[in-house]
């Protein structure tokens with residue numbers, strides 16, 4: 001029986017994979033056999049080196065997802081260097097400072113929407129060209145639990161951008177699923193993707209809300225692997241909650 005979670009011969013773009021969740025996703029996809037193209041605003045050679053050290057194939061491009069030309073160039077690089085594009089994971093995003101609704105600066109609102117929402121649109125639009133030509137492809141967008149919970153402790157711009165990502169996911173799926181391209185989202189809860197500077201007490205208080213503990217970048221990578229692999233061939237236009245069993249509102253989310 002074929003292993004439906006293998007991605008041999010496939011090429012995947014992962015944005016924002018220099019660190020954190022994106023890096024976890026890139027490592028899991030590479031481990032499943034995909035060649036990985038990373039687009040990040042910072043140097044992602046650490047992730048590329050790790051994939052190559054494991055016998056995989058990867059390269060990275062310095063870019064800004066909020067710039068349509070950069071997204072086109074990222075897709076072109078994938079086609080030129082690896083000859084194809086099968087998978088896009090829109091992971092790059094910024095955490096806006098914890099602004100309040102009534103005094104959120106215009107610049108913060110605009111930059112957050114530009115990167116977290118417009119970036120997903122531009123990069124998906126660029127990737128769709130070769131995918132629609134091939135009549136197949138898989139796109140996964142990283143939303144967040146904050147899209148539905150409001151997340152008082154996070155910027156309204158961030159929360160709104162992540163809700164917008166869900167809308168884009170459904171709109172893209174509605175128009176391209178019949179053409180062979182599947183589009184889905186994931187909505188993670190709290191993932192310890194880097195050092196958040198918490199005290200031991202703060203970390204414990206947050207972890208206490210998650211029956212399965214805090215998430216890791218690898219946990220998100222494994223969920224993405226399902227959504228981009230042949231195992232999910234009948235799945236499009238959905239948003240997967242990945243929350244470690246979290247069910248209530250908390251002070252953070």
Ligand SMILES: NC(=O)c1ccc[n+]([C@@H]2O[C@H](COP(=O)([O-])OP(=O)(O)OC[C@H]3O[C@@H](n4cnc5c(N)ncnc54)[C@H](O)[C@@H]3O)[C@@H](O)[C@H]2O)c1
Pocket residue numbers: 015016017018019020021022039040041042063064065066090091092093094095115119142143144145187188189190191192193194
């Ligand atoms: N960490 C969490 O708890 C959590 C929860 C839910 C959703 N998410 C989402 O998961 C994704 C990754 O989160 P993370 O915690 O790993 O974040 P992170 O800040 O650690 O990593 C984000 C990556 O995106 C890159 N990036 C930022 N702006 C960019 C731009 N304009 N163009 C290209 N690259 C850019 C950064 O350089 C970085 O490598 C984000 O979409 C985030 O909103 C995170």
